[in-house]
Amino acid sequence: MVKNRQWRLISFPSGRPEASNWELVETEAPEVAPGHLLVKALYLDVAPYMRGRISPQPNYAAGVGLGEVMVGGAVGRVLESRSPGFAAGDLVVADFAFGWQEYAVLSPGDVRRIDPALAPLPYWLDLFGLNGLTAYFALFDAGAMKAGDTVLISAAAGSVGQIAGQLAKLAGCRAVAVTSSAEKAAWCREAGYDAVIDYRAAADLPAAVAEACPQGVDLFLDNTAGPIHDAAMQNLALDARVVVVGTASLADTFGAPDTGPRFLRQILVARATVCGFLFSDYAARHEAGRARLRRWYEAGRIHSKFDIAEGIASMPDAFLRLLTSRNLGKQLVRLEGD
Amino acid sequence: MVKNRQWRLISFPSGRPEASNWELVETEAPEVAPGHLLVKALYLDVAPYMRGRISPQPNYAAGVGLGEVMVGGAVGRVLESRSPGFAAGDLVVADFAFGWQEYAVLSPGDVRRIDPALAPLPYWLDLFGLNGLTAYFALFDAGAMKAGDTVLISAAAGSVGQIAGQLAKLAGCRAVAVTSSAEKAAWCREAGYDAVIDYRAAADLPAAVAEACPQGVDLFLDNTAGPIHDAAMQNLALDARVVVVGTASLADTFGAPDTGPRFLRQILVARATVCGFLFSDYAARHEAGRARLRRWYEAGRIHSKFDIAEGIASMPDAFLRLLTSRNLGKQLVRLEGD
Known part of the structure; x- marks a missing residue:
């Protein structure tokens, strides 16, 4: 039998995770059930969302239980197929279903075939996986990004951020990075960001955002919550959009009172929308609204x-x-x- | 000459305003410039937005300067018209432009003629003015209210809240009130709210919201910010919408560090939208997104x-x-x- 090494969660972290929260177990690669595939991992994904899965606190997806294999995606090669759609040797990606292990038996619904001629294997866990699509839909759909926007991106050198910055430039926007080291700042400039803030080096983060975004922030892709969120919120332009993609800076406080940038985790988990409203913004439609209210009033239905x-x-x-x-x-x- | 008594702002409040922030001055009614109207007030409006206008802090509208007549709307009668569209005796409403005074000279663009046969005069400063239209557009447009929603409304017995509750019922929703006294709670029940929370009497406000909204809050009309906001945010249903219409509980902390429910004031002033985002919500469109990313990648424009x-x-x-x-x-x- 083939040996399969896998990482199992053995304790929930309190605060920041430690390597001792997992143990590496050697087991045997499982049997391939009818209709399934045995896949050998070539690349395992490492992503911030994994932090949310090792907390007993409710999240938008089920958590990993104690003793279970840690959740995660992978690019791998099919070793054995009992599904008509796949053959041994196929290269596939599983966004989430693989786990931190060398081998997995997967359902065809959990994988997509990939084309290594199009892009190197890591790209299928990045640009063509969670990260690329998150950046794409968060900016263009949820964030309604349009040419001319000043787009502020936190964790700008991270997996979503590095793509988001490039998408912002492709869309004709001013892309402003917030990142955490001089080395990352250099990479952000290389990647095309118009301005870069090293937040650990900034004496006054709201002022640094104001300087980098002289017209204000039209679209804020919030990957972190925390002080960067706070600084961005103090520099919003009129009609700004804030898309909460991640709350990395809150990760170690799951379950603690939600102080600081409050309730961003709830906004994310509920995919809620919080918006400001001003009466006068609807001036062009006031008469239409008043006519509707008048009908209800005349019908005696409102007073x-x-x-x-x-x-x-x-x-x-x-x-x-x-x-x-x-x-x-x-x-x-x-x-x-x- | 006709005497005109008017309230002028003489100091900015620090914290809660006091009557001594204004002085009542007797002056003469001004001359009617060509194209303008002299209007005598019958009802003066009193509204929470006025608090925001007597702070030196930036707001969505210009503030009242020291020595200036306090801002406010009125229903009044035209005493003299030098505009062809109006005649002496006409009844008009000015949403904002009148001021805390007995007489004002107004431009025709600042007033609308009203029909006293349709509704008593106070209605023109309420249901057919700011309050009715705010409730209407905030719920139906910004909040995308739809039948079946659980709609939580803070300051529910207030000027916007009392209309909002009725609109929620007209739209086939469950309307839940948060209000501040037993007397107001009784009025909310009378006005048709399905459930009422007296927040000053609630030992555990998040629990009280949970009990009144067993399916969670689909739409939250936030008139207050503060602890009510916090309690609502802990009870959001999936795809919830939060419309920030007012931040009354923050009014006395303008300029202070924005602790507690942070940044709601900025969301309001910028009419910003803050929304949560989750990759898997876009599953039906992942392939389309990936195809777009692929074109940019193949063109060498993203890496x-x-x-x-x-x-x-x-x-x-x-x-x-x-x-x-x-x-x-x-x-x-x-x-x-x-």
Whole structure:
């Protein structure tokens, strides 16, 4: 039998993971069930999302249990196929289903065949895998990226960030990197970013973002949460979009009170949208809205309660009543008969 | 000459405003410039947005300067018209341009004629003014409200909230109120809310929201920021929408460090959108995205940098390198030749 070395999770980290959270176990490669494939890994993926899978806290995907093989993707070669769609020798990628191990038996639905003539094998775990598609859809769809945007990208030299920066340039945007070392900053410049912030070297991060983004941040691809998020939020341009792709800086505080940049993890897990709203932005459609409200009002289906004070002299008091929630109904001041 | 009493701002509040921040001044009603109207106020508006206008901090609209008449809307009667579109006796509403005073000279562009036969005068500063349209567009447009949503509304007995609750019911939603007293809670029930939370009486606000919204919160109309926001964010349903309409609980901390529910003010001022993103939500379009990336790759316009460790034994170390930002480029582990 072929020996299969695999990493199993043996304890949940409290705070930052340590190598002792896993153990390397030697076992035998499993039998190939009918309709399945035996795949030998050539490259194993290493990705930030894995941190979220080794926490007992709820996440957007099921976590790894104690004693289970650690989750992860791989590029590999089919050694044995009992599925008509694949043959021994095929090169495949599994985005998530492989695990931290040398061999895996996979269902055809968990893999895609790859073409090594198009790009080297690592690309199938990167540009043509999670990272490329995350950068692509997060910027163009969720972020509605358009030419002329100033696009701020955190973890800019990371797997998603390095692609995102290039996509921003391809789209005619100003791409601004936030990264964590001089070496990464150099790589970001080489990769085409227009401006680069080394956040560990910045004395005043909000000011550094303001300097790198003189027109403000139109689109912020947030890979980290934490102080970089905070600095970006203080430099948003009008109609800015913030796409929360990752919360790496919160990873070691899972389960702790969500202080600092609050609730970004919940926004991510719920794929929620938080947006600002201003009455006057809808000015062109106010009449249409008012007509709709009028129909409901005339039908007796909507009404208001008012809390009306008397006389011009009562204005500040009426306002302070409102600010302290002492009014009951819409607060107004009546002047006629004053 | 007609005497005009008006409230002028004489100091910026630090924290909660006090009546002494304004002084009541008696002056003479101004001359009516050509093309303008002299309007006598019948009702003066009192609204939370006014708090934001008496801070030197940047806001979405210009602030009131010291010595200036306090900003505000009014319903009034035209006393004199030098504009062909209006006549003495017309009833008009000015959403913002009137000020805290008895008489104002207004441009026709600042007022709309109102029909007192349709609804009593206060309605024109409420359902058919800022409050009604804010509730309407915030829920139906920004919030994409649809039948079946659980809609949580803070400041639910307030001017926007009381209308929002009724609109939610009209749209076939479950409307849940958060309000600040037993009396307001009673009014919310009367107004049709399905469930009501008196947040000052709730021992555990997140738990109270969870109980009132057993399927989670699909749409949160956030009028307050603060602890109510925090409790709502811990109960979001998948695909939730959070529309930040007001940040009343932050009003007295303008200019202070934005702790607690961070950056909601910036989201509002920038009308920013913050959304969560997950790779797998786009599964149906992954192939299309990959095809686009492939074209750029084949054209030599995009590439990746990799940081590749060797051998299955290096997996935890490679992952810890990633978590501590020591990798340079996409981290992988190569197994072939191991």
